[in-house]
Amino acid sequence: xxxxxxxxxxxxxxxxxxxxxxxxxxxxxxxxxxxxxxxxxxxxxxxxxxxxxxxxxxxxxxxxxxxxxxxxxxxxxxxxxxxxxxxxxxxxxxxxxxxxxxxxxxxxxxxxxxxxxxxxxxxxxxxxxxxxxxxxxxxxxxxxxxxxxxxxxxxxxxxxxxxxxxxxxxxxxxxxxxxxxxxxxxxxxxxxxxxxxxxxxxxxxxxxxxxxxxxxxxxxxxxxxxxxxxxxxxxxxxxxxxxxxxxxxxxxxxxxxxxxxxxxxxxxxxxxxxxxxxxxxxxxxxxxxxxxxxxxxxxxxxxxxxxxxxxxxxxxxxxxxxxxxxxxxxxxxxxxxxxxxxxxxxxxxxxxxxxxxxxxxxxxxxxxxxxxxxxxxxxxxxxxxxxxxxxxxxxxxxxxxxxxxxxxxxxxxxxxxxxxxxxxxxxxxxxxxxxxxxxxxxxxxxxxxxxxxxxxxxxxxxxxxxx
Numbered sequence: 001x002x003x004x005x006x007x008x009x010x011x012x013x014x015x016x017x018x019x020x021x022x023x024x025x026x027x028x029x030x031x032x033x034x035x036x037x038x039x040x041x042x043x044x045x046x047x048x049x050x051x052x053x054x055x056x057x058x059x060x061x062x063x064x065x066x067x068x069x070x071x072x073x074x075x076x077x078x079x080x081x082x083x084x085x086x087x088x089x090x091x092x093x094x095x096x097x098x099x100x101x102x103x104x105x106x107x108x109x110x111x112x113x114x115x116x117x118x119x120x121x122x123x124x125x126x127x128x129x130x131x132x133x134x135x136x137x138x139x140x141x142x143x144x145x146x147x148x149x150x151x152x153x154x155x156x157x158x159x160x161x162x163x164x165x166x167x168x169x170x171x172x173x174x175x176x177x178x179x180x181x182x183x184x185x186x187x188x189x190x191x192x193x194x195x196x197x198x199x200x201x202x203x204x205x206x207x208x209x210x211x212x213x214x215x216x217x218x219x220x221x222x223x224x225x226x227x228x229x230x231x232x233x234x235x236x237x238x239x240x241x242x243x244x245x246x247x248x249x250x251x252x253x254x255x256x257x258x259x260x261x262x263x264x265x266x267x268x269x270x271x272x273x274x275x276x277x278x279x280x281x282x283x284x285x286x287x288x289x290x291x292x293x294x295x296x297x298x299x300x301x302x303x304x305x306x307x308x309x310x311x312x313x314x315x316x317x318x319x320x321x322x323x324x325x326x327x328x329x330x331x332x333x334x335x336x337x338x339x340x341x342x343x344x345x346x347x348x349x350x351x352x353x354x355x356x357x358x359x360x361x362x363x364x365x366x367x368x369x370x371x372x373x374x375x376x377x378x379x380x381x382x383x384x385x386x387x388x389x390x391x392x393x394x395x396x397x398x399x400x401x402x403x404x405x406x407x408x409x410x411x412x413x414x415x416x417x418x419x420x421x422x423x424x425x426x427x428x429x430x431x432x433x434x435x436x437x438x439x440x441x442x443x444x445x446x447x448x449x450x451x452x453x454x455x456x457x458x459x460x461x462x463x464x465x466x467x
Contacts, residue, residue, distance in 0.1 A: 300381025
């Protein structure tokens with residue numbers, strides 16, 4: 001009982017929940033006219049896209065009446081039965097069990113197909129991706145205005161990422177803005193050409209402040225490496241003033257270890273700034289690739305899983321052998337990662353679970369005690385990610401509680417509107433001392449005691465997208 005009470009207080013459960021209630025009461029403002037205008041535009045684009053898809057379908061003598069492009073079964077029948085296209089072995093969550101008859105047609109699977117079909121087929125697959133992106137935007141643009149309350153604000157309901165009713169009841173304690181769902185609104189304009197985030201606006205006389213914990217899970221892992229092994233390499237790589245870690249890793253892995261070339265030059269010869277520059281799209285892609293490998297490794301992903309998601313300079317999958325070399329190079333560049341993974345694997349098997357940063361226990365005995373090799377591997381994958389995920393949730397929760405309780409910020413008019421992943425979105429009167437607000441918000445978000453420094457990226461704007 002003492003342990004439970006101590007954990008409850010250490011995790012600041014009551015403070016965090018009160019802050020969530022306050023955040024819901026604060027609400028956020030939505031530009032309904034913007035949503036309506038963009039929805040009409042998107043619906044017109046949807047109709048045109050549907051027309052092109054129908055013409056493409058009929059060009060292959062597929063004349064099924066009342067064909068529904070939203071029906072996975074009908075689309076599977078068109079692509080795999082009528083056109084006899086090979087089923088994709090991958091989708092966004094990993095491998096597809098083709099031998100068991102499993103078929104997937106998400107964007108990852110369609111992208112795999114596009115590179116393996118005749119030129120007459122590829123345009124239709126690209127149109128299908130476009131149609132789904134349009135419909136994804138329409139879903140938000142049509143749905144969001146219905147949540148505006150009589151006071152002119154949307155008052156969201158926040159809760160755990162799972163379906164549990166306990167607000168802090170998820171396995172990692174991660175929270176999500178669930179009603180309306182805003183967690184998955186894309187930041188990439190390719191996936192949301194109508195920029196739904198621009199509909200989230202500052203009230204008159206206010207500006208929006210977005211405060212994002214930079215590389216939060218990387219920082220938590222760096223803290224764990226120091227605590228477990230006195231390994232400071234990663235902590236130094238995320239210290240203030242250090243160059244962007246993903247750019248560093250991209251240049252080291254693809255340049256120094258693999259000796260690749262991009263833009264007609266050796267990757268290792270480019271300055272780090274080039275990996276985040278629009279002038280060097282191939283380098284930006286390498287940075288995105290190594291970032292995906294990094295976070296994939298944290299979820300227990302292997303070279304087998306990266307074989308099709310990573311692409312070469314001709315946009316073809318690199319294959320398992322090359323993916324394996326990329327993984328090996330990254331682990332060689334930061335050897336503490338492999339040491340941590342081995343430590344967690346042994347710990348989970350021995351103790352049938354693992355603690356998080358705040359002391360909460362992740363019970364994995366239902367997997368480890370089965371004697372099933374697959375179940376044990378799954379437990380290890382969960383165990384490798386849990387401390388970083390749970391730690392991130394503790395840190396952003398503590399920041400939310402501290403900012404909400406700060407009377408100086410409250411009197412200055414700052415109100416927290418949303419927590420989205422590792423980001424807190426706030427509104428603040430433009431007449432306030434914005435420099436003071438920024439300094440206090442940054443101080444609260446970097447206060448959590450870690451052996452690796454927390455850093456925050458802050459931005460202001462008239463809407464969420466701009467901020």
